[in-house]
Amino acid sequence: MIDMTVVDLSRLQFALTVMYHFLFVPLTLGLSFMIAIMESVYVMTGREVWRRMTIFWGVLFGINFAMGVGTGIVMEFQFGMNWSYYSHYVGDIFGAPLAIEGLMAFFLEATFIGLFFFGWNRLSRVQHLTVTWLMALGTNLSALWILIANGWMQNPTGAVFNPDTMRMEVVDFMAVLFNPVAQAKFVHTVSAGYVTGAVFVMSISAFYLLRGKHRDVARRSFAVAAAFGLFSSLSVVVLGDESGYAANEHQKMKLAAIEAMWETEQAPADFTAFGIPNQKTQRNDFAIKVPYLMGLIATRSLNTPIPGILELVGRAEHRIRGGQLAYGALERLRKDKNDVEAREMFDRHWQDLGHGLLLKRYREDILNATPEQISQAAMDTVPTVAPLFWTFRIMAGIGFYLIAFFAIAFWFSCKHNFEDKKWFLKLALWTLPLPWIAIECGWFVAEYGRQPWAVEGVLPTFYAASGLALHQILTTLCGFVLLYTVLMVIEIKLMLKAVRHGPDELLPSLQAPKSPNAPLSTEALAGGQP
Known part of the structure; x- marks a missing residue:
């Protein structure tokens, strides 16, 4: 029998490392493009203040990037250590985007980050600006390939199970690459990162304005963040709608759990704005609904129903029985690869094999599972509703x-009177943690909502775990929590130190280039020494 304690602790360990890592990624995405915008203004206008802004925010970007790299490397090792059967079963598909990310996107990103910091006195303005934009492109390409890999876990398209190798294999890499779930996740995630970067810049700028320090840098940074943040926050909502539509197409149980929709509603379905889900009674104890809204979001129509949780459990039970047929045919094929009847049976039902594996939690010989065990396995396809809701x-x-926040900030920026709005500058400071809270919630919805699957409909989570001992998981879990907490403290201290010094103290001896094509000095990165 599966040791669910080991599985749950392995899930917790991976969740904690990902959540720590994801504190750094969105800010990297957001700051990279804002830095590129600031340097573009510098190259076009030649005004020194924009160069100071570029280098100052670049220093904060560099600190955050270094911490992101340190926390991200560990996650890939966990696939081999904690999720070895997952790596064996789907590694041919999942590993390809991660390899491309490392060989292309990460090397591109890391190379141009180095040129960004150390190329100021070696490159012309235009050359250095090109480097900065390529650095921003690299950060987004890195996110793209990682989210393609994750998107395949949500919607495993372009791959089939090979009964000869007992693994999933790619048959259409373009389908993996252009997976609609992956594309929706990518644009939604990077837009959230842009919002995070805008809030970060605006909050620190507001801090300087309240203190009356570095006003030339703070005023311009505030204005850039207001415009960039308004555009990004609007795009997050629009692209989030696309994610909802993709979920209805490919992850119906996740969508039903998010909405606490126990029964299939008449089209168009209502949106539950507030509710108290009760998993035991399979109903909501209280709900406030907005008519028609969910149907419009998820189906973009007024006549397409959205299946409820209980209907989807019935569909899962049917697929579990199909999975039993596929599993039985697979056992026959392992004994005789030339069994034509078994091959035909497997080809008809192989897509249900993952559902059949859900029975492995309750018995090894799943072909003899009782109706009660089949019903229990079908109910396992329902994630815990309340946390998702x-x-x-x-x-x-x-x-x-945040849309309202940036709209007000943009209005004040257009009026050039945001320095007088002390209440709004204080509000900007208190707004700083909100994008991270929203992003972590979004990650939780995406990953927890996929349970009980490591790969949706293909591989149950408990079946993907390594056969580790309990003490091994506990030791590494405590070690990672301690290490990542130390890294977080270091990150915060370095950020606070840089912010406390400000651009004037960090960059004491800046001198503007004498001509548009003259090399850019980098006294800032050498402690003021040429």
Whole structure:
């Protein structure tokens, strides 16, 4: 029998490392493009203040990037250590985008980050600006390939199970690459990163304005962040709608759990703005609904129903029985690869094999599973509803707040009177943690909502774990929590130190280039020495 304690602790360990890592990634995405915008203004206008802004925010970007790299490397090792059967079963598909990310996107990103910091006195303005934009492109390409890999876990397209090798194999890499779930996740995630970068810049700028320090840098940074943040926050909502549509197409159980929709509603379905889900009674104890809204979001129509949780459990039970047929045919093929009847049976039902594996939690010989065990396995396809229901609404609520926040900031920027709005500058400071809260909630919805699957409909999570001892998981879990906490403290201290010094103290001896094609000095990165 599967030791679920080991599985749950392995899930917890991976979740904690990912959540720590994901504190750094969005800020890297957002700051990279804002830095590129600032340097573009510098190259076009030649005004020294924009160069100071570029280098100052670049220093903060570099600190954050270094921490992101340090926390991200560990995650890939966990696939081999904690999830070895997952790596064996789907490694041919999942590993390809990660390899491309490392060989192309990460090397591109890391190379141009080095040129960004150490190329100021070696490159012309245009050359250095090109480097900065390529650095920003590299950060986004890195996110693209990682989210293609993750998107395949949500919607495993372009691959089939090979009964000869007992593994999933790619048959259409273009289908993996252009997976609609992966594309929706990518644009939604990077837009959230842009919002995070904008809030970060605006909050620090507001801090300087409240203190009356570095006003020339703070005023311009505030204005850039207001415009960039408004555009990004609007795009997050629009692209989030695309993610909802993709979920209805490919992850119906996740969508039903997010909405706490136990029964299939008449089209168009209502959106539950507030509710109290009760998993035991399989109903909501209380609900406030917005008519038609969910149907419009998820189906973009007024006549397409959205299946409820209980209907989807019935479909899962049917697929589990199909999975039993596929598993039985597979056992026959392992004994005789020339069994034509078994091959035909497997080809008809192989897509249900993953559902059949859900029975492995309850018995080894799944072909003899009782009706009760089949029903129990079907109910396992329902994630815990309440956490999904509330984290999604926290994320959405923060998203709409940030739209209003940036709209007001943009209005004040256009009026050139935001320095007089002390209340709004203080609000900007308190807004700083909100994008991270929303992003972590979004990650939780995406990953927890996929349970009980490591790969949706293909490989159950408990079946993907390594056969480790309990003490091994506990030791590494405590070690990672301690290490990552230390890294987080270091990150915060370095950031606070840089912010406390400010651009004037970090860059004491800046001199503008004498001509548009003259090399750029980098006294800032050498402690003021040429």
